[in-house]
Amino acid sequence: MSLVRLVLGSLTLSLAATLGACAATPLGATEAAIAGAQQKSPQGADIYARECAGCHGKRGEGLSASPNIIGAGALPTYARDPSTTGNVALQAENQQQQNLRPPGQQTRQPFKTAADLEEFVSHWMPLPQSRVGSLKPEEYWAVVNFILVAHGSPVPPEGVTPANAANVPIAR
Numbered sequence: 001m002s003l004v005r006l007v008l009g010s011l012t013l014s015l016a017a018t019l020g021a022c023a024a025t026p027l028g029a030t031e032a033a034i035a036g037a038q039q040k041s042p043q044g045a046d047i048y049a050r051e052c053a054g055c056h057g058k059r060g061e062g063l064s065a066s067p068n069i070i071g072a073g074a075l076p077t078y079a080r081d082p083s084t085t086g087n088v089a090l091q092a093e094n095q096q097q098q099n100l101r102p103p104g105q106q107t108r109q110p111f112k113t114a115a116d117l118e119e120f121v122s123h124w125m126p127l128p129q130s131r132v133g134s135l136k137p138e139e140y141w142a143v144v145n146f147i148l149v150a151h152g153s154p155v156p157p158e159g160v161t162p163a164n165a166a167n168v169p170i171a172r
């Protein structure tokens with residue numbers, strides 16, 4: 001009897017440890033980071049909520065087949081290969097292809113700076129295809145600004161602009 005209890009007890013403990021480990025690395029930005037970004041870029045926050053959150057999640061955690069785009073592990077340097085899993089957000093870094101995609105999938109340049117992110121987003125988002133390019137240039141900049149502040153990138157006080165974007169790194 002006591003052996004059973006011991007085994008059950010340690011099972012419960014290891015389950016708790018596993019759940020704890022998962023909770024420690026959730027996808028997406030923290031609520032606090034989102035609130036901070038909303039304050040710094042209210043326009044970007046509105047655009048994000050309206051045009052992006054339906055697929056990428058309120059905190060950028062990624063919903064169904066859309067990748068996580070804010071927070072730990074998001075915006076990896078090289079594109080993830082969507083053919084290996086239905087949810088690219090779950091793909092390990094070492095499974096990411098070096099900027100190659102299967103035929104028919106868009107490629108993207110490495111994500112190093114805010115300029116790379118803005119170029120990708122303004123050329124490929126928001127989906128579906130019919131909506132691509134539907135935002136004004138300043139709206140694309142505003143949403144990139146919101147995403148990078150929430151992501152923890154060192155965005156200068158004046159925000160990300162066409163003039164400084166190449167000097168604002170995407171935080172890793």
Ligand code: HEC
Pocket residue numbers: 048051052053054055056065066067068069074075076079080082088105106108117120121125126127128143
């Ligand atoms: C209808 C769903 C949908 C909407 C709306 C949408 N996206 Fe996406 N987005 C996707 C999917 C799916 C991918 C993955 C495409 C791929 O990997 O080929 C993606 C990829 C991305 C990526 C690249 C992520 C990476 O790691 O390679 C970024 C950045 C991004 N979206 C930003 C945005 C922004 C900003 C908006 C709003 C202006 C937006 N998306 C709106 C579905 C969406």
